[in-house]
Amino acid sequence: MTGGAADETAEAMVLPGQLAQIMRPELESVADEIVAEIRALIPEYRRPLDGPYGKSIRAGVQHAVSLFLAQIADPTASKHHAHEVHRRLGQYEMREGRSLDTLQAAYRVGARVAWRRIMEVGRNGGFSSTVMSQLADTMLGFMDELASVALDGFLEAKAGSADALDTWRRRLLQLILERPAVPPEALDELAQLIGWATPRTATPVAVRPLLPIKGGYRPPLDADVLAELTGVEPRLLVPGTLTRERLAMLEQALPRCRFAVGPCVPLDAVADSLRWARKALGLVDEGVLPPRRVVWAQECLPVLMLHSDEALAAQLRARLLATLDGLTPRQRERVLETLRAWLDAQGHVLAMAEKLSVHPQTVRYRMRQLEAMFGERLHDPDARFELELALRTLPSAPWQHGAGLRRS
Structure with a gap:
């Protein structure tokens, strides 16, 4: 190793800690500059900073800058508190009605202002290009990490709102029914997002409205029942076995509907069970099965099998x-x-x-x-x-x- 290369390596190991010490007195002014530039460049942030809103924005920026300085001085420093701040910041942004693009743009502006100040301090301190390049990589990775944490908070808040929660729940039901089956990890991630305890088995229920269901109607179903009632093939998914108590709940929540209950099966077989239930509803319409309000596919499996291919039966x-x-x-x-x-x-x-x-x-x-x-x-x-x-x-x-x- 040449003398120059050895010097740069030593400098790269020592000077970031020195830079952190030099930057600490400027922490407050850097945070103010970031907030000012965010408000100047992104119209959605130009509202007054008095009250909880301003405190939330300032706290997020200050924690980001202080944590970055702590990280370059000691890479083992805990990120837990800053992560929690930025997760809450992402949740707050969603509840304030701002878009995900706006939130990500704010992080990009913050990274640019912070880097501009670091470059200024680095030049004044005589740091080499090697050290500055290392700091640039560190800072960009750090800002990406905080932006990702804020994104998680944003999505969590979105999933928690009534309309968004319904959307995510319908999406989960759709994923469970997809063929070929989606990876279990994808189901678990979405289930965790909406707070749905993934069951080992479930019972699908095909629904036939006898009168149109009004758009936006939310029937009083149990919280763990997934529902899609607005499509051309309304359906429900009940974790575990459909008990008499559960059935009574469905009949009361959807009084003008007929139900066909599929067999209780493992989650990866729900699509087949729902298909049998849907076929049972069709056979009721054709007069093959009796016109009961509740049809149990499990009790008419031979009929379903015989009518599974009408063209073949006709032959x-x-x-x-x-x-x-x-x-x-x-x-x-x-x-x-x-x-x-x-x-x-x-x-x-x-x-x-x-x-x-x-x-x-x-x-x-x-x-x-x-x-x-x-x-x-x-x-x-x-x-x-x-x-x-x-x-x-x-x-x-x-x-x-x-x-x-x-x-x-």
């Missing part, structure tokens, strides 16, 4: 029921009714007669018709299974034939 019906094409609508309905009863009663004549409310002799006559139409398929287990699938996917209301839901 199955066309292949298996083609022998009925030449019948009149009334004849076709009677044959299908008899076939349903035959499958349900496993061919037992008396049970079929009771189900159809006809004489057993009439049942025997109809069974001969079935034998003529379907032949050996009635006695083949696989064929009978296919016939039952075809019947249960017919666009009618199977709940009227004993397949209703047990819970209301």
Whole structure:
């Protein structure tokens, strides 16, 4: 190492501490200059500095300058107090109605004024370009750090306001439902921002307003229930299992709505559960499921599966029921009714007669018709299974034939 390089290295280690000592008497004037220039260059800050507003701005600037000087004198100096000041400053700026761009611009102005004063002191003190370059890097990194802390405070305050909190909560629900799934870290960060305790499992609820929900209406839901009620597919997310007490709360909060409750599943499976609940609502509209106010997808999973691909179900019906094409609508309905009863009663004549409310002799006559139409398929287990699938996917209301839901 040359003598000149060694001298610069030693200087770079010693002189920042000397600069801090020289700058300390100028602390108050530097802070005043920063505040003045911020007010001169950014119109949003030109209001009078009397009262809490002025104290907050001055305190933020003074803590920033004093902490920087403490840091260059002793890099291990604690930043906790200054960070807390600037976090509160960011919160205050949001509540005052200023934008994030305005806040960041204030930090840039502060960095420029502070550097201008440091350059002046450095030249007067004869510091080398090596030391000044080191100080420049240190100061820019320090200001970026404080700006980031203030940004966190700004976002925290924004998340805490009523409108912003609703926005962030809807965003969290959207992220939970996205496919492919977003990283868990992204969910946890947003959940922490709004104060939502991330559950291990959750129950999605598809909502069907029977009358339009007025814009801006905030139903009195439990605080941990995420809701999106203004879109084309309104939905709720309830942490854990939907208890009877929770259901009563939903019914009271949204009195003019129908609900389809998806199974309680791990958080990364909520999108599928909601899709099943949404399908259940559609089947209620089509008359496939009974018109209850609350439909439990868990209790009609076979129906949901059978109706998950209507085009495929139509192909199955066309292949298996083609022998009925030449019948009149009334004849076709009677044959299908008899076939349903035959499958349900496993061919037992008396049970079929009771189900159809006809004489057993009439049942025997109809069974001969079935034998003529379907032949050996009635006695083949696989064929009978296919016939039952075809019947249960017919666009009618199977709940009227004993397949209703047990819970209301």
